Amino acid sequence: MPDQVLFAMEVTLNGLMAGVLYSLVALGFVLIFKASGIFNYAQGVMALFAAATLVGIMDGQVPFSHLINAIFGTDLHHFGWHVPALLAIVLTVGVMIVLAWLVQKLVMRHLVNQEPIILFMATIGLAYFLEGLSDLMWGSSIKTLDVGLPQGINDTIDRVTFDAFGYGFFIDNLDIVAAIIAALLVIALMAFNQYTKEGRALRAVADDHQAALSVGISLNFIWVLVWSLAGFVALVAGMMWGAKSGVQFSLSLIALKALPVLMLGGFTSIPGAIVGGLIIGVGEKLFEFLIGPMVGGATENWFAYVLALLFLVFRPQGLFGEKIIERV
Amino acid sequence: MSQPLTQARSDAAPLAGMDDPLLDVSNIEVIYNHVILVLKGVSLKVPKGGITALLGGNGAGKTTTLKAISALLHSERGEVTKGRVSYRGETVHNSDPADLVRKGVIQVMEGRHCFEHLTVEENLLTGFYTRKASKAEMNADLEKVYSYFPRLKERRKSQAGYTSGGEQQMCAIGRAMMAKPETILLDEPSMGLAPQLVEEIFGIVKELNEREGVTFLLAEQNTNVALRFAHYGYILESGRVVMDGPAAELRENPDVKEFYLGMSDEGRKSFRDVRSYRRRKRWLS
Numbered sequence: 001m002p003d004q005v006l007f008a009m010e011v012t013l014n015g016l017m018a019g020v021l022y023s024l025v026a027l028g029f030v031l032i033f034k035a036s037g038i039f040n041y042a043q044g045v046m047a048l049f050a051a052a053t054l055v056g057i058m059d060g061q062v063p064f065s066h067l068i069n070a071i072f073g074t075d076l077h078h079f080g081w082h083v084p085a086l087l088a089i090v091l092t093v094g095v096m097i098v099l100a101w102l103v104q105k106l107v108m109r110h111l112v113n114q115e116p117i118i119l120f121m122a123t124i125g126l127a128y129f130l131e132g133l134s135d136l137m138w139g140s141s142i143k144t145l146d147v148g149l150p151q152g153i154n155d156t157i158d159r160v161t162f163d164a165f166g167y168g169f170f171i172d173n174l175d176i177v178a179a180i181i182a183a184l185l186v187i188a189l190m191a192f193n194q195y196t197k198e199g200r201a202l203r204a205v206a207d208d209h210q211a212a213l214s215v216g217i218s219l220n221f222i223w224v225l226v227w228s229l230a231g232f233v234a235l236v237a238g239m240m241w242g243a244k245s246g247v248q249f250s251l252s253l254i255a256l257k258a259l260p261v262l263m264l265g266g267f268t269s270i271p272g273a274i275v276g277g278l279i280i281g282v283g284e285k286l287f288e289f290l291i292g293p294m295v296g297g298a299t300e301n302w303f304a305y306v307l308a309l310l311f312l313v314f315r316p317q318g319l320f321g322e323k324i325i326e327r328v
Numbered sequence: 329m330s331q332p333l334t335q336a337r338s339d340a341a342p343l344a345g346m347d348d349p350l351l352d353v354s355n356i357e358v359i360y361n362h363v364i365l366v367l368k369g370v371s372l373k374v375p376k377g378g379i380t381a382l383l384g385g386n387g388a389g390k391t392t393t394l395k396a397i398s399a400l401l402h403s404e405r406g407e408v409t410k411g412r413v414s415y416r417g418e419t420v421h422n423s424d425p426a427d428l429v430r431k432g433v434i435q436v437m438e439g440r441h442c443f444e445h446l447t448v449e450e451n452l453l454t455g456f457y458t459r460k461a462s463k464a465e466m467n468a469d470l471e472k473v474y475s476y477f478p479r480l481k482e483r484r485k486s487q488a489g490y491t492s493g494g495e496q497q498m499c500a501i502g503r504a505m506m507a508k509p510e511t512i513l514l515d516e517p518s519m520g521l522a523p524q525l526v527e528e529i530f531g532i533v534k535e536l537n538e539r540e541g542v543t544f545l546l547a548e549q550n551t552n553v554a555l556r557f558a559h560y561g562y563i564l565e566s567g568r569v570v571m572d573g574p575a576a577e578l579r580e581n582p583d584v585k586e587f588y589l590g591m592s593d594e595g596r597k598s599f600r601d602v603r604s605y606r607r608r609k610r611w612l613s
């Protein structure tokens with residue numbers, strides 16, 4: 001096979017891996033948007049908060065240690081223990097559920113029936129609040145997250161492809177694991193949505209709040225549920241990105257990458273979020289590889305947004321945006 | 329509360345429960361958005377096992393009354409500011425809708441409100457949400473709903489949004505049935521349906537009432553049909569009950585004939601006349 005084709009294949013694979021992560025972040029948005037019509041600006045910060053909490057718990061950090069030390073003149077920093085990754089993940093999930101409950105109880109519950117723009121503003125406030133809370137609880141330094149995911153080049157793929165094509169593909173182990181976990185999570189979420197009683201209730205709420213209320217579905221419960229799910233998705237996304245490039249403020253910017261994914265896939269479609277993520281992931285890598293050299297490179301910074309813009313102009317509901325059923 | 333025009337006749341069995349009603353709405357006032365006064369003291373009683381009709385033109389306050397009972401007002405920023413709604417003697421107007429569904433009161437909303445993107449069968453299953461029963465029981469109830477609405481069985485896999493208006497109305501009633509309710513608050517089932525379908529749906533309501541013992545409170549603008557199927561009726565105008573009585577008598581009442589059944593020689597009268605009628609009635613009672 002010619003080298004160019006092989007390179008392109010490798011680039012495509014890498015793009016798919018990155019794309020799965022984009023899908024995951026976008027999924028967090030879709031979950032909340034579908035069920036409550038809220039565009040959750042805080043989704044990226046939730047990923048940051050989740051990752052910071054995970055690191056903090058694993059390292060046995062004392063939460064709010066700066067605050068405590070400043071008030072009581074103590075010198076606390078660490079509990080002096082380390083929590084195993086799996087347990088820490090479970091605890092972090094617990095924290096995200098408590099957070100979801102608090103968001104619903106303290107903020108969203110009081111904004112029922114408000115305009116979408118007001119709900120959106122509330123999530124902007126939430127984003128800044130969470131960002132501050134994350135710093136206050138765990139400090140603002142850059143943290144490394146090591147939950148024991150494999151790192152480095154996958155030798156097997158390298159060897160197999162080398163034997164087959166005379167050219168070894170460089171695929172990062174972390175990307176492979178991230179892709180598999182994200183794929184499993186997506187499948188689990190879709191199955192939950194489609195086949196469980198709560199999933200059905202969730203879709204019912206997404207279709208018609210009033211009717212859902214009338215059959216006895218509690219909106220409060222459903223909203224805590226979607227915020228918890230979104231929190232869980234944020235944790236997984238934060239974990240993958242955090243393992244890759246450290247837990248720091250820039251992690252919250254992954255949410256920006258989710259926007260073009262949503263414009264492609266539609267804000268209300270779970271399959272849309274997945275396919276959209278993959279298209280953007282592969283698209284930006286291939287574009288950089290094929291066209292990049294002609295325009296001086298660095299196309300990855302803008303490719304996704306330009307693609308999203310084209311979609312906004314020509315197909316605003318996205319690839320999979322739910323058709324509005326108009327029939328009486 | 330306004331006085332019944334006449335005493336309930338002894339042969340109308342479900343009316344016997346009027347002294348000890350299942351649902352008792354007593355002199356309620358409802359305000360939307362803290363300022364819009366919509367119900368100005370509505371009282372009505374729904375006896376167990378009966379079909380009670382709540383009649384009146386557009387904007388009379390029928391939907392508001394039903395929502396005050398089912399606790400769906402809160403989500404529309406409406407509030408019961410005076411009076412009391414009690415179900416089996418328990419005050420319910422401040423509970424939440426899910427509680428009422430568990431107590432056996434469920435509303436079928438005006439305009440059907442099926443979940444468009446869910447299939448017909450999934451719609452029906454959402455009605456089962458509050459129940460703690462087994463899967464076998466769920467399937468048995470599903471079959472029962474299908475036995476009343478065979479058309480829904482044919483369309484069970486279709487997205488509800490793509491079914492016809494009549495099918496959606498059936499779907500909405502079937503969905504409510506899945507909650508195994510004691511009382512269904514049915515809001516304008518005839519809206520936008522062809523007369524033949526209206527007959528079919530009222531026929532099924534009657535069957536559900538007689539065979540399953542479901543109590544109905546039925547809001548309708550279609551006075552003619554509603555009074556043929558109901559046992560007792562209340563007429564609502566601008567947030568007040570202006571008349572009530574056994575359905576058979578309301579049907580024969582000259583004023584009802586004139587103002588609601590359109591059977592006067594001069595045709596339907598204007599709202600002005602209705603007002604003068606009300607004044608007349610107040611003098612009489």
Ligand SMILES: Nc1ncnc2c1ncn2[C@@H]1O[C@H](COP(=O)(O)OP(=O)(O)O)[C@@H](O)[C@H]1O
Binds near residue numbers: 360386387391392
């Ligand atoms: N959510 C609401 N906010 C403010 N006013 C309302 C609301 N819903 C209904 N109304 C008003 O209350 C009155 C009664 O409405 P409704 O109960 O829907 O009457 P009906 O069902 O008999 O047609 C109408 O004048 C209507 O404009």
Ligand SMILES: [Mg+2]
Binds near residue numbers: 390391516
């Ligand atoms: Mg109405």
